[in-house]
Amino acid sequence: MSDPAKSASLADRVTRPGLDASSSSFTPGAASTQSTSWADEVASPVAPKEDPLVSTVGDAQVDGQVEPLGGSGGSFIDDVQYDVEVTLTLEELQRQEGNPLHSVKSFEELGLSPQVLQGLFAMNFKKPSKIQEKSLPLLLRSPPQNMIAQSQSGTGKTAAFVITILSRLDYSVNKPQALCLAPSRELARQIEGVVKSIGQFVEGLTIQGAVPGAVPRGERLESKVVVGTPGTVMDLIKRRQFDTSQMKILCLDEADNMLDQQGLGEQCLRVKQMIPSLSQILLFSATFPDDVLRYAEQFCPNAIQIKLQRNDMNVAGIKQMYMDCPSDDGKYDILARLYGLMTIGSSIIFVKKRETADSIAARLLSDGHNVVAVHGAFEGGERDAILEKFRLGEAKVLITTNVLARGIDVQSVSMVINYDIPMKGRSDSEADSETYLHRIGRTGRFGRVGVSISFVFDRKSYVALQSISQHYGIELIRLDTDDWDQTEKVVKSVIKSSRAGTNFKK
Numbered sequence: 001m002s003d004p005a006k007s008a009s010l011a012d013r014v015t016r017p018g019l020d021a022s023s024s025s026f027t028p029g030a031a032s033t034q035s036t037s038w039a040d041e042v043a044s045p046v047a048p049k050e051d052p053l054v055s056t057v058g059d060a061q062v063d064g065q066v067e068p069l070g071g072s073g074g075s076f077i078d079d080v081q082y083d084v085e086v087t088l089t090l091e092e093l094q095r096q097e098g099n100p101l102h103s104v105k106s107f108e109e110l111g112l113s114p115q116v117l118q119g120l121f122a123m124n125f126k127k128p129s130k131i132q133e134k135s136l137p138l139l140l141r142s143p144p145q146n147m148i149a150q151s152q153s154g155t156g157k158t159a160a161f162v163i164t165i166l167s168r169l170d171y172s173v174n175k176p177q178a179l180c181l182a183p184s185r186e187l188a189r190q191i192e193g194v195v196k197s198i199g200q201f202v203e204g205l206t207i208q209g210a211v212p213g214a215v216p217r218g219e220r221l222e223s224k225v226v227v228g229t230p231g232t233v234m235d236l237i238k239r240r241q242f243d244t245s246q247m248k249i250l251c252l253d254e255a256d257n258m259l260d261q262q263g264l265g266e267q268c269l270r271v272k273q274m275i276p277s278l279s280q281i282l283l284f285s286a287t288f289p290d291d292v293l294r295y296a297e298q299f300c301p302n303a304i305q306i307k308l309q310r311n312d313m314n315v316a317g318i319k320q321m322y323m324d325c326p327s328d329d330g331k332y333d334i335l336a337r338l339y340g341l342m343t344i345g346s347s348i349i350f351v352k353k354r355e356t357a358d359s360i361a362a363r364l365l366s367d368g369h370n371v372v373a374v375h376g377a378f379e380g381g382e383r384d385a386i387l388e389k390f391r392l393g394e395a396k397v398l399i400t401t402n403v404l405a406r407g408i409d410v411q412s413v414s415m416v417i418n419y420d421i422p423m424k425g426r427s428d429s430e431a432d433s434e435t436y437l438h439r440i441g442r443t444g445r446f447g448r449v450g451v452s453i454s455f456v457f458d459r460k461s462y463v464a465l466q467s468i469s470q471h472y473g474i475e476l477i478r479l480d481t482d483d484w485d486q487t488e489k490v491v492k493s494v495i496k497s498s499r500a501g502t503n504f505k506k
C-alpha cells in the first residue's frame with residue numbers, strides 16, 4: 001500500500017480553497033489544506049457495474065478509497081491489488097451471454113459460400129462474434145439493405161462487411177463492384193489484407209488498394225473489390241481511372257470519423273454521388289455519437305441499425321489506468337521509468353503532436369528502447385514500412401498521433417499509453433471520448449486482455465479524463481508514481497496474463 005502522505009493524487013491537489021470546478025487557475029503541486037477533494041464535491045457514489053468479463057483478467061480488490069466521479073458510473077479507483085488468474089478460453093468467452101463475442105450460431109449456419117467458410121476456417125475463426133452473427137443474416141438478405149452497425153473495438157466488424165462484400169460480387173464481371181473506404185492508408189491496407197485472407201479460396205476474386213501512390217496515373221482499376229482512402233478514390237473516379245458503372249456496394253469503416261471530419265465527409269459524399277448504381281451502403285464503427293448518427297442516417301437512408309448503449313461500448317478486457325504526472329515535461333520521466341521497469345511486449349504511445357512523437361521517439365531510442373514513430377508527416381511508403389516493422393515485432397513500441405487511433409489490428413499490443421489525453425474542438429476545450437475509446441481499443445482485441453495508461457498532469461487533463469470516464473461509466477485505476485513497486489505489480493499482472501495466454505488459445 002502506498003504512503004498516503006506521499007501520494008496525494010491530482011484529485012487531491014486540485015482541491016484547494018478558492019479553486020472550484022470551473023476555475024482555470026490551477027498551480028500544479030500547490031499545497032492542499034482542504035480534506036475533501038474536488039471530485040467529492042461533484043460526485044455521488046456509484047457502485048461499479050458488474051461485468052462478467054472483468055473477472056477473466058483477475059479480481060480487482062479495492063481495499064482503499066473509491067473516488068466516485070459523478071452519476072453516470074465512471075470512477076477512479078485507488079490502491080488496487082490484482083490477483084490474476086486467467087482461465088477463460090475464447091470458446092468460454094463466446095459462450096458467455098452478454099459478451100460481445102457471444103454467439104449461438106456457427107459460421108456454417110449463416111449461409112455463407114463454401115469458399116468463404118474455408119477462408120474463415122483457414123484464419124482460425126471458429127465461431128462468429130455477436131456483431132457477425134447479428135449483422136450477417138440481415139446483410140446477406142435479398143433485396144440488399146443498408147446498414148449502420150456499431151460494435152466494440154476488436155470484435156470483428158471487418159470480417160462482417162468483408163464477408164458481405166465477398167457474398168455479393170458477380171465473379172463473371174471484371175469491373176469494380178465493391179468499394180470500401182477507411183480514414184487512413186494503414187487501415188485501408190489492413191482491410192485489403194483481410195479481404196485477401198477471407199477470400200483466399202474464392203476463385204476470380206481480384207482486389208486493389210487505392211491509397212496515395214498506389215495507382216499510377218493512367219492505370220485503370222479493374223479489380224472487383226477496391227479498398228482505399230476517400231481523397232484518392234475521388235481523384236481516381238474523376239480521372240476516369242475508376243469505372244463505377246458496375247458498383248453495387250459501398251462500405252465506410254470508422255464511419256462516424258469519416259462523416260464527421262470536414263474534408264473526409266465531403267469527399268465521402270462526393271464519392272457516393274459519383275456512384276449512382278449502389279444497391280447497398282454499409283457504415284461500421286465502434287462509436288456513433290448522436291450528432292454524427294443523424295448525418296449518417298442521411299448518408300445511409302433506411303438503414304437497419306445495430307447500436308450499442310454507451311455503457312456497453314467499453315471493452316472489459318482492457319484494464320484502464322491513469323498516472324498523475326508532476327508536469328507536462330515530467331511525463332517523459334514517468335514514461336521512461338515505466339519502460340525501464342518492465343518488458344511490455346508491444347505497446348503504442350499516443351500523443352497529440354507530431355513533434356512530440358518525434359522527440360519522445362528520439363529520447364526513448366537514445367535510452368536504448370526499440371521504438372518507431374509514425375505520423376502524417378511521413379511519406380506513404382515509409383509509413384507502410386514502419387507499421388510493418390511494428391506488426392512483425394521488430395519494433396516493440398510505436399509512437400503515433402491520432403492518425404493510427406482507429407482500426408489498426410496488431411494482436412500482440414498489450415499496452416496503450418495516452419501520453420496526451422485526446423481533446424477535441426479548435427481550442428482543445430473538450431475531451432474527445434470517441435478517440436479515447438478507439439485508441440485504447442488497439443489492445444484487448446477479440447477477447448485478449450491489455451492495459452491502457454492515461455497520463456494526466458494538470459487540472460485540465462484530469463477533468464478531461466474524468467469526463468471520459470463518466471461518459472462511458474469506466475472505472476479508472478490510479479497508478480501511484482511514488483509507489484513503483486505497486487505500479488509494476490499491477491501493470492505486470494495484467495500484461496503477463498495477456499502474454500501468457502493471450503487469455504485464450506486459438
Ligand SMILES: Nc1ncnc2c1ncn2[C@@H]1O[C@H](COP(=O)(O)OP(=O)(O)OP(=O)(O)O)[C@@H](O)[C@H]1O
Nearest residue numbers: 125127128129153154155156157158286407409446
Ligand atoms: N469470428 C472470429 N473468430 C476469431 N477471431 C476473429 C473473428 N472475427 C475477427 N477476429 C479477429 O479479431 C480481431 C479484431 O477484428 P477487427 O479488426 O475486425 O475488429 P473491429 O471490430 O473492426 O475493431 P476496431 O473497432 O478497432 O476497428 C482481428 O485480429 C480478427 O482477425
